[in-house]
Amino acid sequence: MAEDDTPQAGPAGRLFRAGFHALAALRGARAFHPNGLLLNGEFQALRRDELALPEEPVAVTVRMSKGAGLPGRVPDALGLAVRIPAVGGHPWDLTLTTSGTGLVGRVLPRPARTWTAGRYSTLLPYRTKGGLVWLSARAERPRHAEASLDGLRRLVTEGR
Secondary structure (H helix, E strand, C coil), rough: HHHCCCCCCCHHHHHHHHHHHHHHHHHHCCCCCCEEEEEEEECCCCCCCCCCCCCCCCEEEEEEEECCCCCCCEEHHHHHEEEEEEEECEEEEEEEEEEECCHHCCCCCCCCCCCCEEEEEEEEEECCCCCCCCCCEEEECCCEEEEEEEHHHHHHHHHH
């Protein structure tokens, strides 16, 4: 069975997927977050709740990107993708984007002018036995870095 013909991909799902494929074909890159910077970092969960997150800090691979791929320092919904090594069998891939705060704001992408000033959110919650949990991230020591990949590269180079 072809991927688009799976029972869980109804007409709306197939149409949605076709739109993403068309946008990606037009731009010759991913539909969203087309360009990014691959980095190494450390993940430390401040709260674990009922999620199977590592108890101790662990080395992670991170990709930071601009959502719409807007040029230079034009504000964009900035992305933070984190691959956490296997905990209990499988690695976790967390994808977050700059968002607002509060009940509504945390689920809406929000363009940001700098990489470190805002909050990143999963936008959609994870369901646990205790209810819904949103994951978020923020810079521990915010420093100014304009919302361009060059600005992010400078921040990483200067931060070492």
